[in-house]
Structure formats: C-alpha cells, structure tokens
Amino acid sequence: MFVGVFMVKKVTVVGAGTMGHGIAEVLAINGIKTNLVDVKEDILKGAMEKIGWSLRKLYEKGKIGRSPDEIMALISTFTSIKEAVRDVDLVIEAVPEIFELKKQVFREIDANSRPDTIIATNTSSIPISELASCTNRPDKVLGLHFFNPPVVMQLVEVVRGKDTSDEIVKQMIEFVRGIGKRPVLVRKDIPGFIVNRIMIRLLNTACILVKRGIYSIEEVDSALRKIGLPMGAFELSDYIGIDVLYFIIDSVRSRGMAIEPCQVFKEMMDKGKLGVKSGEGFYKYPSPGTYKKPDITALDRADPALLISPAVNEASYLLREGISSLQEINEATILGLGYPKGIFQYADEMGIDTIVNSLKKLNEITGSTEFSPDPILLRMLELGRTGTKSGFGFHEYFQENQMETIKILYRPPVAVIQLNRPEKLNSISRKMLDEIKKALIDLSSDENIR
Ligand SMILES: NC(=O)c1ccc[n+]([C@@H]2O[C@H](COP(=O)([O-])OP(=O)(O)OC[C@H]3O[C@@H](n4cnc5c(N)ncnc54)[C@H](O)[C@@H]3O)[C@@H](O)[C@H]2O)c1
CATH class of the missing domain: 1.10.1040.50 (N-(1-d-carboxylethyl)-l-norvaline Dehydrogenase; domain 2)
Structure with missing residues (x-):
C-alpha cells in the first residue's frame, strides 16, 4: 500500500490477543503481508482460528472479495519478536497494558528492526513519549489506538507523541485511511x-x-x-x-x-x-x-x-x-x-x-x-x-427553504440565497432567475432581515 511516497508492504503486530489478532485480520483483509507474534504457539494457533472464523463470516456475508484462505495466507506467525520485525515497514504493538512489559518490547523491536521502521502502540493509557524514549527513533513512534473489535470498529485514534515527526503522522493518517478506517488525530499525548x-x-x-x-x-x-x-x-x-x-x-x-x-x-x-x-x-x-x-x-x-x-x-x-x-x-x-x-x-x-x-x-x-x-x-x-x-x-444553524433551483438559508438578521442545481453544475436557468428575483423581493420586505 502506498502512503505518499512511502510504501507499507509488510507490517508486524506484536501480541495476538483481543486486539492484536483483530488488527492483523484488518491488515490482511487489506492485502498487507502481516507477521503476528506472541509468546506461545498455542496462543497463535488460537488467534489464527479466530481470524479464520471471522473471515468466513465476512465472506458469507459478502463483505470481503477475496477468499478467507487467500487472506489467511498473508499472515505469518512467530514466537520471536527478533525474527518477526526484521524487515517490516511498520510494527504495531498490542501486548498487555503493563508499562514495564511494553518498554521491554519496545527495546526489542527497536534493536531488531530497520532504522526506518515506524513503531506504533495500541496502548490505551501509557504515554507514547515514554515508550518512544526506549527507542533510538522517537520521531518514528506514535499511537495507533484501534477500538474493539478492530474488524468492526471504524475509528482509529492516531496519537502524536512529543517527538513524533509531522511526516510520520501524515503517513500514518493515510495508512489508516488505506486500511478502510477513519483516523482522528490526537495532537497531544493526553491520558x-x-x-x-x-x-x-x-x-x-x-x-x-x-x-x-x-x-x-x-x-x-x-x-x-x-x-x-x-x-x-x-x-x-x-x-x-x-x-x-x-x-x-x-x-x-x-x-x-x-x-x-x-x-x-x-x-x-x-x-x-x-x-x-x-x-x-x-x-x-x-x-x-x-x-x-x-x-x-x-x-x-x-x-x-x-x-x-x-x-x-x-x-x-x-x-x-x-x-x-x-x-x-x-x-x-x-x-x-x-x-x-x-x-x-x-x-x-x-x-x-x-x-x-x-x-x-x-x-x-x-x-x-x-x-x-x-x-x-x-x-x-x-x-x-x-x-x-x-x-x-x-x-451554525439556518432554517432552510428549498425551492426548485435555489435554497434560502434563513437566520435573522441574515439570509443566504444558495444556487441549488448541482446536477447542472449550478448553471443559471430562466427558472433560477425567476426564483432568485422572487426570493429577493420577499426578503427585502422581511423586517427580520437586514
Ligand atoms: N481490549 C480492548 O478492548 C482494547 C481496546 C483498545 C486498546 N487496547 C489496548 O491494546 C493492548 C492489548 O490489549 P488486549 O486486550 O489485546 O490484551 P490481551 O491480553 O488480550 O492480548 C495481549 C497479548 O500479548 C501477548 N504478549 C504478552 N507479552 C508478549 C511479548 N513479550 N511478546 C509478544 N506477545 C506478548 C499475550 O500473550 C497476549 O496474547 C493494550 O495496550 C490495551 O490497553 C485494548
């Protein structure tokens, strides 16, 4: 997926729990190669089963074009962060909300990924800047706060840390749009x-x-x-x-x-x-x-x-x-x-x-x-x-009076006449001139309008 000049080809999601497996599913649905990491094989197996079940439901309802098998093939599982983050463009961390654990995971991601890899956290309450300070790239760290369940919920809060660069914020807003979600920018890392x-x-x-x-x-x-x-x-x-x-x-x-x-x-x-x-x-x-x-x-x-x-x-x-x-x-x-x-x-x-x-x-x-x-x-x-x-x-609120070719927006002491023939690119017709004339006569005798 192109995000401006930057390409997001491969993403790693760290943590395959409630949020992580859902985020991985969203990414794969959007054609992105995804690495999913957790501490144990059986957790990953359970996560993949849940993703498969959810994809089959979406497929039956006609909500996804490609088959569940094709989408599942885009997800690879790992039990080592080191292996999983080696060559990816973006890492999304979704491990439990424990500060020490997240810091340690951030250090591991930073030490084993390319210097240009963006690192995002799905944290709900930990300051982004404190996680960023565990890395050598605080300008490339931000929050991507998905909602539960990620496959259903449209919103993603894009949270800017103290040092996140403008460019990274811009790219990640585009990325969130690219995976079919609605980004809302949180301009300061506020609890x-x-x-x-x-x-x-x-x-x-x-x-x-x-x-x-x-x-x-x-x-x-x-x-x-x-x-x-x-x-x-x-x-x-x-x-x-x-x-x-x-x-x-x-x-x-x-x-x-x-x-x-x-x-x-x-x-x-x-x-x-x-x-x-x-x-x-x-x-x-x-x-x-x-x-x-x-x-x-x-x-x-x-x-x-x-x-x-x-x-x-x-x-x-x-x-x-x-x-x-x-x-x-x-x-x-x-x-x-x-x-x-x-x-x-x-x-x-x-x-x-x-x-x-x-x-x-x-x-x-x-x-x-x-x-x-x-x-x-x-x-x-x-x-x-x-x-x-x-x-x-x-x-601001206006009372609206809709005529055939114009609209009168009324809020004393102001009234606005708006051309309203979008299907004809608002080109002026005889009918429109007549309606404008009538509206002007009516409004000029309206004592509420100055
Ligand atoms: N659950 C929600 O409704 C929700 C909503 C928004 C944000 N969040 C945030 O998302 C994050 C994850 O929450 P969750 O509910 O998915 O938690 P969860 O407990 O369901 O899943 C976390 C997963 O991380 C794994 N994990 C633990 N240590 C790991 C490590 N070192 N490496 C790799 N994986 C590891 C765990 O085994 C577990 O499978 C938290 O920061 C939480 O605040 C949760």
Missing part, C-alpha cells in the same frame, strides 16, 4: 486520548448520581437510551468490565486528569461483580461472559443534560486545548461510542445554557471543581451562542 476521556466523564458522573441517591440505575439508563445512546451508562460499564473501567479512570487520574473514580466501581470490584464477564455487575446476565441486553423499564425522571454535560465539558476542554478539531471530536463520539450524533451536536440541541446550568448543579451536588464549566462554554453564553435555539452554538 485517555479523546474517546475514553469523554466516555468516562459520562459513566463516572452517572455512578456518582446513583451513589448519592439522586437517580436509580434504571432511571439513568432509560434517559440515555431515550436520547439515542446505544447503551445506558450502567449497561456500558458492565459491558466494558467494572475492573477495566476502574483501571482506565484511575490511570488517567494518576496522570493528571481531574476525575475522582466513583467508589461504587471499587466496591463492586471487591465483591467480584465485574459486569458481563462475571455474570453480574449493575445488571444480571445469563452466565459469566454471556451478554444479554438488560430489560429496562422506560422511566422519565433522570435529566439527560445532567448526565451528558460532563462529557460536553470534556469535549470543550479537548477543543480549547487544541487536542483535536470540533469535527474530529464529533466523529470520535459517533464512531468510537456509537452515538447517533456528535457530542457538540447534543450540546447545541440541549442548549449551552442548559449544559452550563447542569454543570453548576453537579458542582453543588458533589462540591467538586471537576464539574466547573469550561471557559469555552462560559464564553459562548456571553456571546449568546446557546445552540440551535439561537441559530449559533458549536455549529
């Missing part, structure tokens, strides 16, 4: 990147509100389902695993994010109630590891703005700090969390005033400054940018 930071704000706040007896678990989840989220906060916590969730929150907290893990997660962990994997978490499941969507009675008591406002606040912080763009953050919440619309669209629809008031209320309830409204939100309020109701929020 939790984008998706996990936004997600844990919502899950942790939901837990705090239940712990304080303000809402019940079902009231929260019912309210979140009602605004279109694919899972309520407690459904999702169970699905992720209460231990994994607690670990994520605690590790980003220890790296400086202002968030205090809800103690209910810790209490549940101590009781072995880990969610779907243990058969019980906030909800009960048929057996350990068997997921069944919880039946939740539709209840109308919980205020969705109170629940979602900390996630909006976090997204505003990411935007203000230049970690990512508005469009990319919206996209990250849609593709990484399955929201039907971007987090900033939710904010605009609920109203920036409502979001700020909700944050102030959370501040009062908890006494914690972690809910202080971000300066972006306060500034928007000052400017009257309250969202869809004022026509301006994080986005």
Whole structure:
C-alpha cells in the first residue's frame, strides 16, 4: 500500500490477543503481508482460528472479495519478536497494558528492526513519549489506538507523541485511511486520548448520581437510551468490565486528569461483580461472559443534560486545548461510542445554557471543581451562542427553504440565497432567475432581515 511516497508492504503486530489478532485480520483483509507474534504457539494457533472464523463470516456475508484462505495466507506467525520485525515497514504493538512489559518490547523491536521502521502502540493509557524514549527513533513512534473489535470498529485514534515527526503522522493518517478506517488525530499525548476521556466523564458522573441517591440505575439508563445512546451508562460499564473501567479512570487520574473514580466501581470490584464477564455487575446476565441486553423499564425522571454535560465539558476542554478539531471530536463520539450524533451536536440541541446550568448543579451536588464549566462554554453564553435555539452554538444553524433551483438559508438578521442545481453544475436557468428575483423581493420586505 502506498502512503505518499512511502510504501507499507509488510507490517508486524506484536501480541495476538483481543486486539492484536483483530488488527492483523484488518491488515490482511487489506492485502498487507502481516507477521503476528506472541509468546506461545498455542496462543497463535488460537488467534489464527479466530481470524479464520471471522473471515468466513465476512465472506458469507459478502463483505470481503477475496477468499478467507487467500487472506489467511498473508499472515505469518512467530514466537520471536527478533525474527518477526526484521524487515517490516511498520510494527504495531498490542501486548498487555503493563508499562514495564511494553518498554521491554519496545527495546526489542527497536534493536531488531530497520532504522526506518515506524513503531506504533495500541496502548490505551501509557504515554507514547515514554515508550518512544526506549527507542533510538522517537520521531518514528506514535499511537495507533484501534477500538474493539478492530474488524468492526471504524475509528482509529492516531496519537502524536512529543517527538513524533509531522511526516510520520501524515503517513500514518493515510495508512489508516488505506486500511478502510477513519483516523482522528490526537495532537497531544493526553491520558485517555479523546474517546475514553469523554466516555468516562459520562459513566463516572452517572455512578456518582446513583451513589448519592439522586437517580436509580434504571432511571439513568432509560434517559440515555431515550436520547439515542446505544447503551445506558450502567449497561456500558458492565459491558466494558467494572475492573477495566476502574483501571482506565484511575490511570488517567494518576496522570493528571481531574476525575475522582466513583467508589461504587471499587466496591463492586471487591465483591467480584465485574459486569458481563462475571455474570453480574449493575445488571444480571445469563452466565459469566454471556451478554444479554438488560430489560429496562422506560422511566422519565433522570435529566439527560445532567448526565451528558460532563462529557460536553470534556469535549470543550479537548477543543480549547487544541487536542483535536470540533469535527474530529464529533466523529470520535459517533464512531468510537456509537452515538447517533456528535457530542457538540447534543450540546447545541440541549442548549449551552442548559449544559452550563447542569454543570453548576453537579458542582453543588458533589462540591467538586471537576464539574466547573469550561471557559469555552462560559464564553459562548456571553456571546449568546446557546445552540440551535439561537441559530449559533458549536455549529451554525439556518432554517432552510428549498425551492426548485435555489435554497434560502434563513437566520435573522441574515439570509443566504444558495444556487441549488448541482446536477447542472449550478448553471443559471430562466427558472433560477425567476426564483432568485422572487426570493429577493420577499426578503427585502422581511423586517427580520437586514
Ligand atoms: N481490549 C480492548 O478492548 C482494547 C481496546 C483498545 C486498546 N487496547 C489496548 O491494546 C493492548 C492489548 O490489549 P488486549 O486486550 O489485546 O490484551 P490481551 O491480553 O488480550 O492480548 C495481549 C497479548 O500479548 C501477548 N504478549 C504478552 N507479552 C508478549 C511479548 N513479550 N511478546 C509478544 N506477545 C506478548 C499475550 O500473550 C497476549 O496474547 C493494550 O495496550 C490495551 O490497553 C485494548
């Protein structure tokens, strides 16, 4: 695969577990020769069986053109990193989230690969720059954060380390697009990147509100389902695993994010109630590891703005700090969390005033400054940018009046006449001139338009 002038012909994935085998499958589906490494033959055998099973399913559904056997033939397995990284263009590390282990693996990759090989990590919480400093090529080290399962999830967070070069970032964004995924650039190596930071704000706040007896678990989840989220906060916590969730929150907290893990997660962990994997978490499941969507009675008591406002606040912080763009953050919440619309669209629809008031209320309830409204939100309020109701929020909104050849975008005191014959490359017709004339006459007598 060409990435600019650079060619990615061969990739090594280190670690054939949950993420590694899925990433190897994605690469092979896209025609890339892939080396897959793990510590034992039987783990590799299991990983290849899972890849084969998944490819057969995709083939039956017509989602891949080439046969599973042809794709499997592109993957070679290894039990030695040294052998596996010798002549590849890119290495993606996906070993367990243990700092010492990752450092050792990075040293081994660095010592045995070509000097121009790019090294990426799939870490969720370890600083990229600290892994980069174990190598002699920190400019060629970055994060490629895939989501689980990699074959299904479209999003990849491309995380820039302190020393990652512009060229490598550019190449890897193209590479991610080339394997059919949507890259979102995380411009600074911030703990939790984008998706996990936004997600844990919502899950942790939901837990705090239940712990304080303000809402019940079902009231929260019912309210979140009602605004279109694919899972309520407690459904999702169970699905992720209460231990994994607690670990994520605690590790980003220890790296400086202002968030205090809800103690209910810790209490549940101590009781072995880990969610779907243990058969019980906030909800009960048929057996350990068997997921069944919880039946939740539709209840109308919980205020969705109170629940979602900390996630909006976090997204505003990411935007203000230049970690990512508005469009990319919206996209990250849609593709990484399955929201039907971007987090900033939710904010605009609920109203920036409502979001700020909700944050102030959370501040009062908890006494914690972690809910202080971000300066972006306060500034928007000052400017009257309250969202869809004022026509301006994080986005701009116009009322649309569609005619046959033109469109009138209306937001007093402004109206815009837009030519709308794309199929004729907007060439001017008699009909269009008549419609423009009529629109101008109507608008000039409209006292709301200046
Ligand atoms: N599981 C997820 O949902 C998820 C999502 C995004 C990112 N991540 C990140 O991806 C990485 C991998 O997570 P996972 O869930 O796939 O873990 P996993 O435990 O399922 O798999 C890790 C694999 O690495 C292998 N391994 C251990 N030491 C090794 C070594 N020295 N050389 C080669 N292989 C070695 C293990 O045998 C295991 O098969 C972690 O950094 C994690 O934070 C996980």
